[in-house]
Amino acid sequence: MKKIRWGTLVAYIVLAIFAIITVFPFVYMILGGLMSFRETTTIPPTLIPKHFEWSNYAKVFAQAPFARYFLNTFITASVTTIVSLFNALLGAFAMVNLKFKGKGVVQVVLLSLLMVPGEAIIFTNYNTIARIGLLNTYIGLVLPFLTSIFYMYYLQSYFGSISQTIYKAAMIDGASDWEYIWRILVPMSKGGLFTVALLSFISGWNSFLWPLLVTNEDSMRLLNNGLTSFASDAGSETQLQLAAATLTVLPILILYFIFRKRIIRGVVRNDLKG
């Protein structure tokens, strides 16, 4: 008995240490964003500010158009999510429920494209967007991401678990494909679609390299790019940088805590089946 208890104790201690290492940067970010400048640079370091400097946030909003960054990021992430989910839904439906010549070829091509690293095509995509004259526009920000083979593949495996007889029965009852998709397929796979939407929105919110390439006007920047430029402009004002970082992270963190089970399950399912 005693042996087992020791093992459990060690496990708890190790887990606690790593949990602290994981959470500490978040805590430090939030607290640091409320410190005075002096408190962020004292030795020994301050952990809890004497009184919370909420004015840091006012300063952040005054020094850089963070409200605009928020709006841009929200628009970009939402549009990407909605359109790519819509496209993935239609595509996955066709791949699962319809029979047609060339289906095998389509599947093989899409699966091999899934292995292509985004960084290998992002620069030539930039080239395309620049040539059409879409730099510094919302369309330029979202265009290459309006379809996601990854999520289509995910939905395919999700729809595959819905029995084909339901589709056949719907057809016999005289439903069109379009009706089947919206009246039966979507309601039946609400959970899966919602999870995909969440994951897509989060990755859209956190995108960095693409918006860095296609935007250089301050008014079109996304949060992460605004944050890096703010971090270099605000230079030594540590507390403002931490406040700005908090602004960027907090919305997603809240979303995460609300839907944590769904998000974790979605990620696990995603990647083991891939």
Add this chain to the structure above:
Amino acid sequence: MRSNQKKAWLFLAPTIIFVTFFSIYPILRAFVMSFQSGPLINLNWTGFSNYQYIFSDPEFWRAIRNTILYALISVPVALAISIMLAWFIFSKVKHKSFFETTFFMPYVTSTIAIGIVFRYIFNGEYGMLNFLLRALHLPAPNWIDDPSMSLTTIIIFGVWTSLAFNIVILMGALRNIDPNYYTIADMYGATGTERFWRITMPQLVPTIAFLLTMNIIAAFKIYTSVYALFNGQAGVGNSATTAVFYIYNKFQIVGTPGVAMAATVILFLIIMFVTFLQRKMMKKIGGR
């Protein structure tokens, strides 16, 4: 076989159109551009000169060396820690979902924002990390401003960020192990260590192989975390430059897209090779 429902193409049309323009075309274009020189508006054919250029460019080799070192160190370290933590959560602890939720946080949060926080934690003078190290009478190096430390710094940050995904995937795999194995092992009086090495580890092999590949691929693409840690630079004096940094630099700043694309093709081939190795490995293991 019995029917050919052409309307399927209608449903697939948006996907196929976007994929053609923004996935297939850019790959082909990157290959073509890697054989061309000059500015974007006026490219002309120069054969293999870009490849000759990058292979004789010490900056390129430094980028490749850093990227490979980063992958070879951070990936196994992160994986080993993840296996330990996942096993502890799975087998020893009551509040499984609490720990799972906690450890997964870095996965959903912006690398840029957290990287900025780490820049302060790593700060040589007033950073939290060095404060702790000094308190323990350990050497407190200048993590950010010392070029010889920059690779170490990004490796530590890399391990911190990649634990999240690993742990959650490993937890999923641990839950899928047939509990009967453990029941039988207990009946024969197996110890905790035996249970781990004889049952858990062999069952985890496909998952570990999968994570190894995913992590190595991700490691080869490292860019954002370096950018955040060193405030847009690749470390002091480019000491922590990576493959994607090199590509970005050649493409956007130096203005030699041909050279950038040649480097892209090389990176692409490395990643394809890793994926190919994984396929082979998985077949050998025979998991799926």
